[in-house]
Amino acid sequence: MSTVSETRKPRRKAAARKTSSAKRVKSQAEAVVSRSEVLIIGAGFAGLGSAIRLRQQGIDDIVILERATDVGGTWRDNTYPGAACDIPSNLYSFSFAQNPDWSRSFSGGSEILRYVHHLADHYQLRPLVRFEHNVESMQYDEQQGVWRVQTSKGLFEGRSIVMAQGPLSNASLPNITGIEDYQGHKIHSAMWDHDYDFTGKRVAVVGTGASGIQIIPELVRKAGFVKVFQRTPGWVLPRPDFETPGWNKALFRRLPASQDALRKALYLFHESVALGIIWDTPLTGLVERIGRMHLRMQVKDRWLRRQLTPDFRIGCKRVLMSSDYYPALQKENCKLITWPIARLSEKGIRTVEGIEHQFDCIVFATGFDVSHSGTPFPVTGRDGRVLGEEWSGGAQAYKSINVSGYPNLYMTFGPNSGPGHNSALVYMEAQIDYLVRGIQTLRERKLKALDVKPDAQRAFNRDIQRRLAKTNWNSGCKSWYLTEDGFNATMFPGFATQFARQMAEFDMGDYTLSPV
Amino acid sequence: MASIDLEKMLVKIKNTQWSLADIDWEAPGAELITEEQWPKLKEFMSDLMWIEHVGARAFAAMAKKAPNDTLREIYSYFHAEEQRHANAEMALMKRWGMLEGDEIPEPNINLRLVIEWLDRYADEMPVYVLGTVVPMLEIALDGALCTFLLETVDDPVCHQAFEKINDDESRHLGVGFTVMEMQGHGKTYIKTVQMLAPLLDPRLLLGIASYFPLLNKMRDNVVAMGLPEEKLYAAMNKFEKIGGRTADGRRNPWFQIIRHHARFVVDRSNRAYHVPVDAIVRLTGYIPRRALPAVPSWVKELTYRPAA
Numbered sequence: 110m111s112t113v114s115e116t117r118k119p120r121r122k123a124a125a126r127k128t129s130s131a132k133r134v135k136s137q138a139e140a141v142v143s144r145s146e147v148l149i150i151g152a153g154f155a156g157l158g159s160a161i162r163l164r165q166q167g168i169d170d171i172v173i174l175e176r177a178t179d180v181g182g183t184w185r186d187n188t189y190p191g192a193a194c195d196i197p198s199n200l201y202s203f204s205f206a207q208n209p210d211w212s213r214s215f216s217g218g219s220e221i222l223r224y225v226h227h228l229a230d231h232y233q234l235r236p237l238v239r240f241e242h243n244v245e246s247m248q249y250d251e252q253q254g255v256w257r258v259q260t261s262k263g264l265f266e267g268r269s270i271v272m273a274q275g276p277l278s279n280a281s282l283p284n285i286t287g288i289e290d291y292q293g294h295k296i297h298s299a300m301w302d303h304d305y306d307f308t309g310k311r312v313a314v315v316g317t318g319a320s321g322i323q324i325i326p327e328l329v330r331k332a333g334f335v336k337v338f339q340r341t342p343g344w345v346l347p348r349p350d351f352e353t354p355g356w357n358k359a360l361f362r363r364l365p366a367s368q369d370a371l372r373k374a375l376y377l378f379h380e381s382v383a384l385g386i387i388w389d390t391p392l393t394g395l396v397e398r399i400g401r402m403h404l405r406m407q408v409k410d411r412w413l414r415r416q417l418t419p420d421f422r423i424g425c426k427r428v429l430m431s432s433d434y435y436p437a438l439q440k441e442n443c444k445l446i447t448w449p450i451a452r453l454s455e456k457g458i459r460t461v462e463g464i465e466h467q468f469d470c471i472v473f474a475t476g477f478d479v480s481h482s483g484t485p486f487p488v489t490g491r492d493g494r495v496l497g498e499e500w501s502g503g504a505q506a507y508k509s510i511n512v513s514g515y516p517n518l519y520m521t522f523g524p525n526s527g528p529g530h531n532s533a534l535v536y537m538e539a540q541i542d543y544l545v546r547g548i549q550t551l552r553e554r555k556l557k558a559l560d561v562k563p564d565a566q567r568a569f570n571r572d573i574q575r576r577l578a579k580t581n582w583n584s585g586c587k588s589w590y591l592t593e594d595g596f597n598a599t600m601f602p603g604f605a606t607q608f609a610r611q612m613a614e615f616d617m618g619d620y621t622l623s624p625v
Numbered sequence: 626m627a628s629i630d631l632e633k634m635l636v637k638i639k640n641t642q643w644s645l646a647d648i649d650w651e652a653p654g655a656e657l658i659t660e661e662q663w664p665k666l667k668e669f670m671s672d673l674m675w676i677e678h679v680g681a682r683a684f685a686a687m688a689k690k691a692p693n694d695t696l697r698e699i700y701s702y703f704h705a706e707e708q709r710h711a712n713a714e715m716a717l718m719k720r721w722g723m724l725e726g727d728e729i730p731e732p733n734i735n736l737r738l739v740i741e742w743l744d745r746y747a748d749e750m751p752v753y754v755l756g757t758v759v760p761m762l763e764i765a766l767d768g769a770l771c772t773f774l775l776e777t778v779d780d781p782v783c784h785q786a787f788e789k790i791n792d793d794e795s796r797h798l799g800v801g802f803t804v805m806e807m808q809g810h811g812k813t814y815i816k817t818v819q820m821l822a823p824l825l826d827p828r829l830l831l832g833i834a835s836y837f838p839l840l841n842k843m844r845d846n847v848v849a850m851g852l853p854e855e856k857l858y859a860a861m862n863k864f865e866k867i868g869g870r871t872a873d874g875r876r877n878p879w880f881q882i883i884r885h886h887a888r889f890v891v892d893r894s895n896r897a898y899h900v901p902v903d904a905i906v907r908l909t910g911y912i913p914r915r916a917l918p919a920v921p922s923w924v925k926e927l928t929y930r931p932a933a
């Protein structure tokens with residue numbers, strides 16, 4: 110489940126988080142529920158994928174801690190109407206577990222969730238998962254070389270930790286004055302209320318990012334009237350979504366090499382788009398031209414087109430993919446509002462042009478808390494150092510996955526591993542293979558701990574930030590990729606291929622090894 | 626008045642928002658409008674509301690061209706705030722029975738031309754052109770038109786609305802003059818040439834061609850309503866005084882141009898300026914409505930209703 114920051118009531122009991130946990134860790138008296146070689150936090154793609162790969166290497170003493178009641182992560186939580194992948198499904202799946210049966214070129218959320226369930230069942234992962242175990246804090250015991258992880262249901266110990274709690278798993282409400290005053294129905298895109306009937310209702314959608322543009326066309330079909338509140342328009346490229354013909358599925362099943370080939374082709378296509386999106390190259394202009402043409406063709410009114418025209422370099426923020434968003438905005442029962450929001454009132458949204466827009470329901474498609482400079486729960490490493498404090502000026506890691514002073518701790522989607530243009534799973538796989546090697550090394554060399562050297566981490570970050578400076582993300586627009594001060598702790602400045610190469614190399618020289 | 630800190634200003638702007646719903650448009654006092662006042666007031670309000678709306682569109686253009694994020698956000702707030710002024714003024718007109726049904730008052734032909742120009746070209750104008758014209762218009766509004774209105778109209782709801790509007794305007798002016806000074810900063814000759822180069826741009830000339838007659842027409846309207854011309858002079862003096870309070874401000878060539886032009890407009894004895902411009906006003910009066918393209922859709926966003 111995702112939790113909404115700033116809301117009054119957590120949705121499920123398990124979410125009574127971040128409470129007195131820090132104190133509880135200290136009281137060593139508490140009995141340990143279980144000890145294992147590896148503790149994985151989160152049962153989304155990353156957590157499950159790690160478990161699969163670890164087991165394939167013979168490491169099967171694994172416990173997965175998951176705060177919700179089922180596996181699936183992002184795709185369990187984001188069930189809003191229209192939820193779908195904007196990366197072709199053939200690329201948005203693990204290369205070691207391909208699915209020949211994708212029904213569309215861009216799968217819907219429910220189909221992706223089915224795939225995750227298939228992974229959990231096929232690889233028999235469910236027995237490893239402790240559901241409704243919310244991780245509240247964790248602390249390294251240097252003497253013993255183990256991590257103590259405090260959950261809502263007791264203390265767990267593990268030699269190695271995989272933090273796979275997801276980059277976008279904590280839904281966030283915008284910081285709007287009066288959000289508590291609004292008396293109508295409120296829904297966050299990542300916690301959809303499937304019982305609410307939109308038929309005939311006056312609905313507001315706040316936010317026009319990746320989720321917003323998927324929800325809007327669906328709501329416009331159903332609701333009485335939809336007003337869309339946009340702060341900044343993003344680049345929208347057409348999304349060539351079509352059903353996979355039957356012969357195609359048959360071909361993939363009988364000749365898996367053909368699916369591999371398609372996967373490679375899609376991969377290369379996305380890599381080439383990177384050239385235009387990550388850096389300012391001649392391709393950037395071309396991709397922007399496609400975006401503008403798409404807008405021109407779909408929107409006739411000059412003012413509306415102006416409202417929808419982005420004023421930043423493409424790629425600076427996440428590129429949106431949709432062919433039905435612009436048409437939906439122009440339906441009789443839909444209106445785009447670009448006036449800044451002044452506050453929420455009892456009945457609706459007051460915008461700066463002085464008008465109160467009244468609604469039965471407000472849908473917040475306002476994204477997630479992304480911690481650039483903190484950790485989702487307190488992480489205490491060697492000598493009592495606290496990761497959130499060390500990161501207060503922006504998160505830094507070694508190869509996105511380890512942090513010096515926090516031995517045997519691996520992060521999927523750690524600092525600077527965000528893909529701007531390619532499937533997150535491609536990046537994730539490279540990280541998973543890396544952490545499997547680390548954990549294997551520990552076992553093979555009979556080590557207590559593997560801790561990255563501070564110098565190695567520093568050198569790595571100098572290089573990353575130097576490369577980031579040349580990208581479009583750092584070209585001067587504000588986005589969730591950057592901290593308030595414009596520090597980029599999120600994205601990887603390069604091709605997926607370069608990321609894979611970075612992760613393919615495990616340089617023992619960069620680590621301090623402590624024998625048992 | 627030293628230059629203001631734009632970051633702080635943005636926070637202040639966000640913290641001082643108001644809505645039409647904050648005012649009770651049904652409160653007593655509407656009857657204080659005299660029968661004699663009514664027709665002229667109707668025309669005045671209609672002009673005023675259109676100036677606000679046109680000003681709103683100018684801020685929208687400035688937001689596109691703003692040199693930094695803070696200023697861009699400030700301008701997009703000002704865009705909306707000017708729209709709020711227009712909406713509030715329409716709500717007053719509604720209260721005084723000056724709107725026929727739900728109709729937006731017809732813009733006069735000179736306004737239509739300015740709207741047309743803004744719609745087509747404003748976004749392409751360098752920020753310092755509009756950045757100087759707008760404060761001048763605002764000071765004329767603030768210093769002359771609005772004070773005059775409040776002196777002649779007794780309706781308390783009108784006073785309540787304009788108290789809020791004037792608070793907004795004082796922030797607009799603060800930012801406006803600060804930006805003018807920013808643009809005068811740095812003194813090279815090349816910079817002056819660069820800033821003046823748009824004068825040769827036919828798009829700007831077209832703008833001037835629609836803007837000059839509008840001003841003359843407005844001036845005639847307000848004077849007809851009884852606005853003493855001294856008030857306009859006083860407003861222009863204020864513009865010159867504040868705009869020229871620092872060396873940077875005086876160095877901004879657009880300040881110098883607009884200042885001179887403003888003098889021309891208010892000085893009705895300047896025949897060299899007014900004879901041709903008034904002639905254009907008369908000429909434009911002959912433009913058939915049919916010849917004009919449909920009003921752009923941003924005009925249709927105006928409303929007097931506090932809730933939608």
Ligand SMILES: Cc1cc2nc3c(=O)[nH]c(=O)nc-3n(C[C@H](O)[C@H](O)[C@H](O)COP(=O)(O)OP(=O)(O)OC[C@H]3O[C@@H](n4cnc5c(N)ncnc54)[C@H](O)[C@@H]3O)c2cc1C
Pocket residue numbers: 110111150151152153154155156174175176177180181182183184187193194195196201242243244245273274275276277278319320485486521522531532533534
């Ligand atoms: C709406 C949406 C659309 C997306 N579309 C795309 C796309 O098209 N292409 C793409 O490449 N990527 C996309 N992404 C990114 C997506 O998040 C990743 O692709 C991927 O699903 C991340 O998987 P994960 O396992 O790392 O995290 P998640 O799927 O978020 O899983 C994390 C798990 O950890 C659990 N957890 C979190 N905190 C705790 C805790 N304290 N204790 C215990 N358990 C915890 C969560 O409940 C969750 O089950 C999208 C994301 C969203 C939100």
Ligand SMILES: [Fe+2]
Pocket residue numbers: 677680706707710794
């Ligand atoms: Fe105004």
Ligand SMILES: [Fe+2]
Pocket residue numbers: 680707763793794797
């Ligand atoms: Fe103003």
